[in-house]
Amino acid sequence: MIVVDPDFVRLMRRLRQEHGMSFRDLAKKAYFSRSYLWEIENGKKQPSLHLVKALDTCLNAEGQLIRLVTTAPDDQETPPLSRSGSSGDGPDHDVEPWRTHPTWPAPVGGPALVNESQWAQVAIMLYDVFVRSRPPLKRLGPDRYASLRRQDLTPFAVEAAMQGRAPHVECRAVSCQEAPSDVAALLSLNLDDAVVLRENRYLADGEPVQLGHTYLPTSVVGTSALATDRDLGPGGTFAALERLGYRTARIREQVTARFPTRHEAAALNLPPGVPVIVLLHASFDSAGFPFEATRYIMRSDAMAVQYMATIAA
Structure with a gap:
């Protein structure tokens, strides 16, 4: 259990203001949402140890913030945390609703095996580890297909290396089969036309x-x-x-989101409840012929899609 000294929020606010940082500025440096940081500074929620260390670094506290947070045995009662929800009293409304403490029914004839505060701490720890521990790997849109930038590397390897990540690609299977209907339409094929399917898994820093x-x-x-x-x-x-x-002279991409299948969740080591980004890509040559289509299934907690486009006058 984490015990936070009342001086923590006052020191956090003073340091943030002395550095002239808004919640948006601090969120970008610490990789936590603005609403969550606002709730921490206003005593609505308790910080995790991971957040405390991140704030101490971002605010140049030199250990002052860390010293105001201690741990205590789990059998001590956790002070209740108020729920701000989406009341509108914060700087924005993107509060993660699942972070609020659920009520867990006790088994019939006996006490609950795990108390509410323990579940909440586990949930926050898992979210911090899997979601907030690093910035997402950006998919760099059309730039990733520029031949001169690849230098005998795959587009994924180029963009991962540019962002300081170690890339690795596994080809898990190569087969011949009929194309799905949406892919057949992209490639101007009949539904019974055969295609070669190459199934790849992409890793960054081994993940x-x-x-x-x-x-x-x-x-x-x-x-x-x-x-x-x-x-x-x-x-x-x-x-x-x-x-x-x-x-590749031209590309077409469509981005949607959904929850993963069991196979996708297992292949991506996805924590429960994390959706995936689905990007359907097609490549065209200079004559407009579609020669390749790929359906990318991306972890929404580990990847982002970034595009830049020129606006016609």
Whole structure:
């Protein structure tokens, strides 16, 4: 159990104001939401140890904030925390509603095995570890397909390296099958037309962050390595396609979100309750021919999609 000295919130507020930092500024540095930080500073919620250490660093407290937080045995009663909900008294309304303490019914004929405060601490700890511990890996939109920037690396490897992450791609299977209806439409195929399916898993710093199901028309890949081999060598799929004469000149991407299937959750090591970002991508050559489509399944707690576009006059 975490015990917070009343001086913690006063010192946090004073340091934040002395540094001229808004809640938005502090949220960007600490990787916690503005609403959560506002609730901590106003005594609405208790901070986790991970947050305390992050605030001490971001506010240059030199250990002052850390010394105001101690731990106590779990059998001591936890002070009640008020629920701000979405009352509108904070700087924004993006409060994580699942952080409020649930009421757990006791088993018939006996006491509850785990008390409410213990469940709350576990939930906050898990969220801090899996969601807030680092900034998301950004998918850099059209820039990731620029040939000159790849330098014999896959687009994923380029963008991961640019963000200080160690990339790794696993090709888990290569098969030939009919294309799903939405993919067939993107590739201008009939529903019974066969495609080569390449199933990849992408990891950053050893952590799985996305899955990729790449569909390639058999008329494009023929009997090349794309149709048979898991290891395509430097540059991966797009370099192999360029060697066949298919260079990406235009892309089309559609982004949606949903909860993962059991297979996806297991492959991505997803914590319970974390949705996935689904990005359906298609590549076109300079003549407008669609030669590749990929459905990316991304961890919403570990990846973000970033685009920049020029607005026509």
